[in-house]
Amino acid sequence: MIQFRLAVALPGLDAGGLLALAPEVEALGLDELWYGDPTGTTSFDATYVITALGGVTAVTRRIRLGAFVELDRSSGALWLAEDLGTLDQASDGRLTLGVGAPRDDAAAAHDLLRRALTAWTGWTVGGTSVPVTPAPAQPFLPRVLASDWGEEAADELGAGLVTGPGDAAPGGTRLRRVLRTVEVDGDDVHAHLAGDVAGGLRTWRETAAAAGADSVLFVLHSADPELLRRSLNVLARVVMPVLRCADFQVDTVSESAWRWQEELTEFHELPPAPAPA
């Protein structure tokens, strides 16, 4: 039995939109907030992602942050190491790095990533090794790679994998973690579940378990804050409890959580105190 963590990625928002929603995501109790696009649908500049998350560190205190970056020929290992170290320090050790599929040259991307992730112990300048600063606050910076990298590369880099619907389940025993992405049609989690709540949630649990995942990463592409708020609420109030419960509890938890979500009762809100006599 796995208790899944619930992560959400919001690649449809710009940096300002992300900042506006981030405190709400944290307040809802979700485990991780990701920026960048783990599905590769939207192309992001890595510096844009890091900068946006820098802002998020100022408006959140607890939620883990995921930076999903794409490496290409213009990427720099020194930049990446400094960006990651700074972001992890600024967030007090809340960062996870995600890396998209190599676009140009897989071997070059692998080399760049390896150099970045070892830069804090030494960067060679003129034959001398100089540590890049600041090192991350976490002794080991968690990292996950797009599934195209493969398990061997993930193992060598001490990484986990991000798997999607088309990916075979990884062998997994050496992997640090596996994130199973879920995309919802129209980004409307509420509408998606409305027909068969327990069935929909059970499917997500089973596909995540089959992938050997420790987390389910919901990728919501919408740029509409209100639609996102609605979906985030359903994720927090319905999906998250079901991802954390035991198999035999799924039906009960689904039914209770959905009913509470849907049926506003007289005991949802505390009545106002009676006026003093």
Add this chain to the structure above:
Amino acid sequence: MAVCDEFGLASFSQKSTYMEPMPFHALYDQTIEEVQLAEELGFDSVWMGEHHFSYEGQCPTVWPALARLLAATERIKIGASVLLLPFHTAERVAHACAALQSISPGRLRLAMGTGYRELEFGAHEVDRTQRGALRRARMEELRSAPYAELMGPTEIWMGGEAKPVLRHAVAYGAPLLVHADLPHFKVVKQVVDEELAAGNGTMPKLGVIREVWVEEDPVRARWFRRRYAELWHHYAGIANAESPFQTVATSAKVDVKETGTGPGITTQDPMDIADMAIIGPPDEVAERLWEFVDAGAEALVFHVRVGGMPTAALQENLRRLATEVIPSIRGVVR
């Protein structure tokens, strides 16, 4: 006759030295608290520097750090002084600015600088002899498509005291921020005036960074001076230790040179450097700042966290600057 209408703070760059060790993440929180106080007190701007390979936590990548400050404040201008432009591509700068403008439109400034430490050039695999050309090329790229749109309303300043930087500021018409004592600020102004007389551009807004501490008590004033000297001595030692990387000698004081080696720190007596700081009671501090205004400064940027400053003392200094010094200068014509 110059009128000074802007007051800022410089070098909020997160340093945990042996004088005041603290966790790096706490430095970032401390910076936010100080910038929020600066905003509350009516300061106009805060500037963060960029340097690399700093054991004490100085932020090497200004982008996420600037984003934090923009996210935590509402009005105050947030800037990088200087951004070491040869170490960034125009693409990286433009995308970072797009994110920062998205977080808080219209409050971002970048003072474009060139860098001088051979170690940093070596690490970035940038030919130091090409740094001026790189700075100019990057700035041209940034005001052209496709990057100009991403830059949005980012205010471009120039940062540095070398002649090529001054000429570039005049040619570009960009405000200029220099870290100089009064004699060297006057030299900067002279160079700018010569460029203008030669018809090489327009008069830039001139800003100056100075170490400033409001204090009547001679014992506490000496404390600040010694702290500043200690810090300078420390960084001089670090610069000397970098000498294997340094193929161009650094000069002692802020110098206005044709080649522009940057503000070197390796040969000057630290106490002489500390004497360049402006320390004293409010009226004396104001009068010494007026000398910069009379010499053409329109923006005064105070360097107050000079290493190991206890937070309470720093906050008191900011309050006194805001209430006892700045009002006698801001917008005043004399």
